[in-house]
Amino acid sequence: MTSRAAPKLSVRNLWKIYGPNPRRIVSGAFRDMTHERRLEHVREARHFVAAADVSFDVHEGRIFVIMGLSGSGKSTVLRAVSRLDEPTCGQVFLDDTDLLTASPRALIEIRRRKMGMVFQSFGLLPHLDVMQNVAFPLKAQGLPRDRREARAREMIDLVGLKGRERSYPHQLSGGQQQRVGIARSLAVEPELWFLDEPFSALDPLIRAQMQDEFLRLQKQLHKTIVFVTHDFLEALKLADTICIMKDGEIVQIGAPAEIVLRPANAYVREFIGDVPLAHVLRAGDVMSPPRNDGRAHPSVPPEAILEDAIRLFGETTETVDVVGADGAVLGSLQPLQVIRSLHHDGPGPDR
Known part of the structure; x- marks a missing residue:
């Protein structure tokens, strides 16, 4: 969940460099260099980078x-x-x-x-x-x-x-x-x-x-x-x-x-x-759109770990609903979908 409020802690472009004169290293044209050039610049000056351009909220x-x-x-x-x-x-x-x-x-x-x-x-x-x-x-x-x-x-x-x-x-x-x-x-x-x-x-x-x-x-x-x-x-x-x-x-x-x-x-x-992964992923992480087949299905909250949701599948159960605190069906889980989510070789940004 991403909050729209301003962060309590905001870290921007944090560097920690060790060496004889790290302050001199980051003066002058350092800010105008590319990230890779900055790293080269530090190494050329025989300094050590412990943290490089760290930013987070x-x-x-x-x-x-x-x-x-x-x-x-x-x-x-x-x-x-x-x-x-x-x-x-x-x-x-x-x-x-x-x-x-x-x-x-x-x-x-x-x-x-x-x-x-x-x-x-x-x-x-x-x-x-x-x-x-x-x-x-x-x-x-x-x-x-x-x-x-x-x-x-x-x-x-x-x-x-x-x-x-x-x-x-x-x-x-x-x-x-x-x-x-x-x-x-x-x-x-x-x-x-x-x-x-x-x-x-x-x-x-x-x-x-x-x-x-x-x-x-x-x-x-x-x-x-x-x-x-x-x-x-x-x-x-x-x-x-x-x-x-x-x-x-x-x-x-x-x-x-x-x-x-x-x-x-x-x-x-x-x-x-x-x-x-069954102990890590939660129902809300992998659910698909609700399956409206007119039948009643077992249900879990979105924060339920998959291991608990898996136990609800049986010989006659092919769908588990993911239900919010207000009782609304947010999505559904099916066995094949759950199996794919537990496979480490699933799609990723660099595959």
Whole structure:
């Protein structure tokens, strides 16, 4: 779904270049060069491009997942957007504020009051208990003790750690520690939430549980989220929009179903090679126009995964209707159509 409202976060022509003098590299005629010439220009100057001309929008309440292999530039982009690392050039707008021109003092206030951040390393302070860790950013804001503890207790309850308020990090499991990190980042009620590989240090079972917990929280809180991962299945599970990166450049941006059904190139197809499409695609992604044969058919909502819809087909059932919340039939599914949608060699833009 594409929102017509102005994006909450807008990134435009973002570059991150490493080397002796990256600012000099992007001065002068750099703006007038073609993209390929810019890349050559950086290499000729013996500098390294970590992010090249990155542009994207994130609308309010949506989960935007940046993914790619190690070295693709995904974490570099997140750190540049949040100005944990200074971008070489570009623009990053949070609402109407360009974060790249904000003064150090203004940026500190934006981070304290409008941003939340969660990283792969839990980053908990070992000498503070759960309550103190969660309340720590509120203490930095200067909130009175009673108010910050009330807010911290609310967040601790939200992430399912009620009763562990006085536990120390070493007394918690990895999943519990990450829950504390999530609660701490939410304590300031951020408008924009950055998460960089937050679950990758957890074992597979706990990781799956944390993904479910994350989606539960998002249903309640409706945060605007930039989430970085190298795991395509995680991206498919969590994202409203996926941005795939390679060598510092964006390869494709789209909804999960769009990425799966219409991969931009061979690089993207490599990611979807082993994806269980029946668990990813939804009825609304592959439905055809309604089949008006005068018969009653089993029905599913458009957000139902195909695996659930497939179970409704039987010896006498050749059509499953896709029905909206108002009861209107939006489209239909037929067995052959579903089979084709689950075949990876279906049509794409470069085939």
